[in-house]
Amino acid sequence: MSRSLHDRIAVIGMGCTKFGELWDTSADDLAVEAAQAAIASVPGLVKEDIEAFWYSTLATGHSGLPLARALKVEAPVTRVENFCASGSDAFRNAAFAVAAGVYDVAMAVGVEKLKDSGFSGLTLAEAPTDNTMPEISNPAAYAMLPGAYSEHYDVDSGELRDALTHIAWKNHSNGARNDRAQYTSVVSKEKIDKAPRVAGDLSVFDCSGVADGGAAAIIVRAEDAHRYTDRPMYLKGMSLHAGASEGSTTGGQRHISFPEVVACAKVAYAEAGVTDPRTQIDMAEVHDCFTPTEMILMEDLGFSARGEAWKDILDGRYDLDGALPVNPDGGLKSFGHPVGASGLRMMYELWLQFRGEAGTRQLDDPTLGLAHNMGGLPGEFISFIALFGSKLDR
Incomplete structure (x- = not known):
């Protein structure tokens, strides 16, 4: 088992857009809305206080540049993709970085723009395999x-x-x-x-739908949480x-x-x-x-x-x-x-x-x-x- 982060990490702010068929909203708009909502939920916090970003997406952007462009930041931005667990893995990596003391304040942002892309679910081109897994929807x-x-x-x-x-x-x-x-x-x-x-x-x-949406979390070490909010959420x-x-x-x-x-x-x-x-x-x-x-x-x-x-x-x-x-x-x-x-x-x-x-x-x-x-x-x-x-x- 990995070393535990029990009560070592706190979430001090979060934001979430509406999910749905957001034809008039771009991926950049979703990233900005989610990130700004998370920042606004923390009194006195500004974008410049966030030292590093983790950006999760399966198909909406390749690299950290889309998030850096949308938020207009010059900071470490890491793109994370891990199938449907991408957003969670962005949070996980940001938590590790903060727990390690590399950064004091980090943000995880997840965005996907699917409805007007022609992309549906996980029907994407896969890397070659040994052909033992079945072809199935x-x-x-x-x-x-x-x-x-x-x-x-x-x-x-x-x-x-x-x-x-x-x-x-x-x-x-x-x-x-x-x-x-x-x-x-x-x-x-x-x-x-x-x-x-x-x-x-x-x-x-019985099946979940395809949607556009974005969400974000701001992460600090637990001992620093009450500097920002009196109601943090502890990992x-x-x-x-x-x-x-x-x-x-x-x-x-x-x-x-x-x-x-x-x-x-x-x-x-x-x-x-x-x-x-x-x-x-x-x-x-x-x-x-x-x-x-x-x-x-x-x-x-x-x-x-x-x-x-x-x-x-x-x-x-x-x-x-x-x-x-x-x-x-x-x-x-x-x-x-x-x-x-x-x-x-x-x-x-x-x-x-x-x-x-x-x-x-x-x-x-x-x-x-x-x-x-x-x-x-x-x-x-x-x-x-x-x-x-x-x-x-x-």
């Missing part, structure tokens, strides 16, 4: 999850379908309370069930895990659990001192790229017992008023997935909740939250998990 790959889960745990396919519908309904209901989300309407369960199928049993409402534990891409040799097992997430959670929980995530964690933002992904994550993250997540979902455990609210901001289902920004957007919801600024979706005094971000396909994932708290443990 993302919806088709994730459509294998429900059938494998149903067979392995002997769950009736109709009941499992009800659980997936509930996830989509829950996240759209939460997103309807969030004016930054791309989709802000409640969608009935009947409409979700009757929607056109995209792949297998996955309908339009409790953090882990990134890249699998060995051996999914094609493990058969159906790769469709009932994501081993990279399990390994990632083990490290992050150890750093944060979490021994019972089901009861110790107050809220979670998870990577709901598809509804069955969220269901399986509930088990891989230790929120539900193996084979029991679908029951907890139908019981309302992860609803906004449930015991452990998941994706209270609406998740990828409501925001869409501008790849470089999503990880930071998840952290932004924790930031708002800890500060009591989440409006009509505000939870009752959460003190420990989880952000989970991942990229890839079943069998070859990159997983990121961070835990944040509103108070120092020491």
Whole structure:
């Protein structure tokens, strides 16, 4: 396990744009809006106080120059790309630099401009491989999850379908309370069930959308946090895990659990001192790229017992008023997935909740939250998990 950053790093400011089909907004506009909002959230802070920047994007810019140009800064700017976990990895690298004492104040900015680029999801030209991985679309790959889960745990396919519908309904209901989300309407369960199928049993409402968006975080060492704000957010534990891409040799097992997430959670929980995530964690933002992904994550993250997540979902455990609210901001289902920004957007919801600024979706005094971000396909994932708290443990 890496050396822990438990209570060594604090987030003192955050910003987030609206996500959606932002035809009249450029990538530069998104970067500036997110960064300026983060700076404005810290009284007395100015752009010149930020000593280094980490810029996350999958396809909107290659190098740190786009961010330097947009923000008009002459400073170290590092571009980070790690599939759908790019935004989280930008935060991770900025946190390491601050913890090491190289910089006192750093910023992570995530931006993606997809809607008017012709680029959709992760359909991009890949580097040559050994040709052992199948050629398959993302919806088709994730459509294998429900059938494998149903067979392995002997769950009736109709009941499992009800659980997936509930996830989509829950996240759209939460997103309807969030004016930054791309989709802000409640969608009935009947409409979700009757929607056109995209792949297998996955309908339009089982899949996250494509969006534009940006988000940013300002990071300092924990001992310096109260120089800037009386309500910082403290990093409790953090882990990134890249699998060995051996999914094609493990058969159906790769469709009932994501081993990279399990390994990632083990490290992050150890750093944060979490021994019972089901009861110790107050809220979670998870990577709901598809509804069955969220269901399986509930088990891989230790929120539900193996084979029991679908029951907890139908019981309302992860609803906004449930015991452990998941994706209270609406998740990828409501925001869409501008790849470089999503990880930071998840952290932004924790930031708002800890500060009591989440409006009509505000939870009752959460003190420990989880952000989970991942990229890839079943069998070859990159997983990121961070835990944040509103108070120092020491």
